[in-house]
């Protein structure tokens with residue numbers, strides 16, 4: 001159930017509704033919007049009696065929410081959510097481009113790539129300090145040392161940092177350094193991690209699991225919002241199919257679908273989505289054309305020596321070209337870049 005407040009409702013009116021919800025033994029989630037506040041109700045087993053709220057002062061409408069996801073839905077909030085990542089607006093008019101290596105390998109490597117992507121026009125920097133690897137013998141990331149390098153990158157380039165958090169034990173540590181915490185595809189349904197991140201005061205970039213439906217993606221986002229974190233960015237990064245010409249199958253139709261049912265921003269990751277550097281540029285164009293709020297791409301000047309994901313890393317000049325094309329395309333779909 002969703003209670004939509006009148007645009008003229010006072011803070012006192014909102015508080016009265018919240019108190020009434022809590023009095024019924026349920027949870028209330030006030031979602032402030034540009035025009036009005038909506039209050040989502042969760043915790044009910046069956047339907048909630050609308051009559052308990054309809055006549056309270058300031059209440060405009062009581063809407064039963066049929067979708068399994070409530071707080072992430074457009075029913076809860078009509079206008080797009082804009083998430084600020086270290087001052088960069090994600091979900092606004094600008095198509096954001098997050099770029100950097102798959103993994104932080106050394107200070108020199110991280111800084112070299114950061115200078116280069118910043119010069120080309122990237123707005124955020126990515127790089128993993130904790131890497132989820134299929135094999136336990138593969139490079140696992142530099143850990144806290146990698147986070148310290150990321151902090152240095154931000155200091156030197158002013159680019160806010162997006163980096164992955166692998167488990168609940170390291171949430172506080174990663175949150176101390178990062179501007180945005182990435183939940184990787186393999187962790188999309190790590191519910192204890194999601195609940196913990198729901199209580200963190202930093203934005204979360206939630207990647208779609210490699211076999212997850214969009215309903216499952218949105219329900220994972222719902223975990224974050226229901227714990228109080230509304231700064232959530234979704235990311236389509238390809239799913240596993242029978243196709244074997246690419247590493248994954250980049251499901252670009254997810255973008256308009258998610259945008260219809262949710263107010264959260266959605267990015268596209270054509271690097272993991274294809275696994276091949278030659279395919280990153282065409283799929284980036286397609287992502288912008290389909291209306292994605294931004295891209296997250298991997299860049300490496302020496303991919304042959306990269307400690308992870310070398311085959312999909314863009315060479316510096318390819319990233320420059322990507323930025324040029326994104327800037328040219330964005331206005332066609334009413335955006336900037």
Ligand code: PEP
Nearest residue numbers: 102184185186207237272
């Ligand atoms: C990554 O961004 O480097 C990564 C591991 O992504 P995913 O979780 O989408 O595989």
Ligand code: MN
Nearest residue numbers: 102298308309
């Ligand atoms: Mn990677």
